[in-house]
Amino acid sequence: MPERVDIVNFGAGPSALPTSILEEAAKGLLNYRNTGIGLTELSHRSKEFGTLTKHLESLIREQLEVPSNYHIAFTQGGGSGQFSAVVLNLLARHRLLNPNVTDEERVMDYVVTGSWSKKASEEAKRLGGGKVNVVVDGRTYSKTGKAFDNIPPHDKWAFSPKPAFVYYCENETVDGVQFSHEEGSAQAFPFHLTDPSVPIVADYSSSFMSRPIPRLKDHALIYAGAQKNIGPSGLTILIIRDDLLVDTDAAAKLGAAPVPITLVYKTLADSGSLYNTPPMFPMYVSELVLERMKNSGGLQRLEEANRRKATLLYDTLDEAEKKGLVKVKVQPGSKSWMNATFELVGEGAEQKFLEGAEAKGFKQLKGHR
Missing domain, CATH: 3.40.640.10 (Type I PLP-dependent aspartate aminotransferase-like (Major domain))
Structure with missing residues (x-):
């Protein structure tokens, strides 16, 4: 059975969450900030939840x-x-x-x-x-x-x-x-x-x-x-x-x-x-x-990271399209930073791609239909 560290989650939503966040949240389910009560057991009108x-x-x-x-x-x-x-x-x-x-x-x-x-x-x-x-x-x-x-x-x-x-x-x-x-x-x-x-x-x-x-x-x-x-x-x-x-x-x-x-x-x-x-x-x-986002540099830093990721991904897809391997679905200028949509060219190519990705720990890549 794969461990969390072996998986790259491409889910569009619910999306992947940082492991450190999930570990901290799990603590809060048992004992929220030293109240002795789990978060989901607290009243929403409590002082702690109001804070x-x-x-x-x-x-x-x-x-x-x-x-x-x-x-x-x-x-x-x-x-x-x-x-x-x-x-x-x-x-x-x-x-x-x-x-x-x-x-x-x-x-x-x-x-x-x-x-x-x-x-x-x-x-x-x-x-x-x-x-x-x-x-x-x-x-x-x-x-x-x-x-x-x-x-x-x-x-x-x-x-x-x-x-x-x-x-x-x-x-x-x-x-x-x-x-x-x-x-x-x-x-x-x-x-x-x-x-x-x-x-x-x-x-x-x-x-x-x-x-x-x-x-x-x-x-x-x-x-x-x-x-x-x-x-x-x-x-x-x-x-x-x-x-x-x-x-x-x-x-x-x-x-x-x-x-x-x-x-x-x-x-x-x-x-x-x-x-x-x-x-x-x-x-x-x-x-x-x-x-965590605030402490890591805020939206400006995240924007630059997302820009780099989108550029790298679409440059790769554009090269693959030139070689006849994929078909990028969205016109230039309108491509999403968040959700890249493309099709594999050739009979059975998509299934082969998804199976190969799954074997490498790339999860939830299959898109909507």
């Missing part, structure tokens, strides 16, 4: 340079839960600001660049309360006309005049497509084309804390599932600008859909993420990971 929650928030706020007019909240439900929560909270806000606008006139703008933003737009359509405008669909500009393999040219984007919000996914895990974080890049998110008064919502689940977030202050809401980079599954992190913390019950009286209390952003913020029992163990592991 953990505040420290986790401060680690995120400091390393991402989150301004004081944003709340950082911790909840459950993952990205899929936020597909619903975003619609319900942002439409409630829009209803309060525009009580005379009809549902037929109310618009939600979705930028569709991969499987996850597509699912988010489909959930918005399912919930209703407004129309969904697909600002741009990456498949239209793909090599095949069917795949998500690019960030489309900015001149092809069609924003609505006054949408309730604009939504995009910064990194598409399944498709390997990511927005550039270089200012002025043709593959960067075009903030210059948006109305500053319209809230911008970003799903950062699969790239959160891998590099700084460009123009964070231009976002109204950023959310991320922890399991891609910083902890176990079960924790969702929200960075919410204060103007999104609205009275959803008041909006419901004006005709908006009622919002389940645990999905209300104002409830999460007002309670300090402790309205109900939060995902305590994932929060603990995330705290350990982010403390």
Whole structure:
């Protein structure tokens, strides 16, 4: 049986975690910081867990340079839960600001660049309360006309005049497509084309804390599932600008859909993420990971390390493609630092590759289908 040191885990999420972090977390399961009680046995309203929650928030706020007019909240439900929560909270806000606008006139703008933003737009359509405008669909500009393999040219984007919000996914895990974080890049998110008064919502689940977030202050809401980079599954992190913390019950009286209390952003913020029992163990592991990150040089150092890894990997894949061994799926400029997608050329080549990788201790390389 292989030992942990013999394995290289390529899982896209739940992702690999440092062995030292898991060993420390295991101690906390038995005796959390000399309380004599395991973390998962502590009350979420205890002084000790309150301290953990505040420290986790401060680690995120400091390393991402989150301004004081944003709340950082911790909840459950993952990205899929936020597909619903975003619609319900942002439409409630829009209803309060525009009580005379009809549902037929109310618009939600979705930028569709991969499987996850597509699912988010489909959930918005399912919930209703407004129309969904697909600002741009990456498949239209793909090599095949069917795949998500690019960030489309900015001149092809069609924003609505006054949408309730604009939504995009910064990194598409399944498709390997990511927005550039270089200012002025043709593959960067075009903030210059948006109305500053319209809230911008970003799903950062699969790239959160891998590099700084460009123009964070231009976002109204950023959310991320922890399991891609910083902890176990079960924790969702929200960075919410204060103007999104609205009275959803008041909006419901004006005709908006009622919002389940645990999905209300104002409830999460007002309670300090402790309205109900939060995902305590994932929060603990995330705290350990982010403390380690801070002590190792922070996001800037991690960004440079990730840049070097991505460059090395894609240079290798490009050489292999020239030799006819692989087919890189994503167009230049749109390739993800987090999830490289490629196909092996030749009958049986992929299976042979996976079997060879498995024999060398490379686990979870097989991609989505």
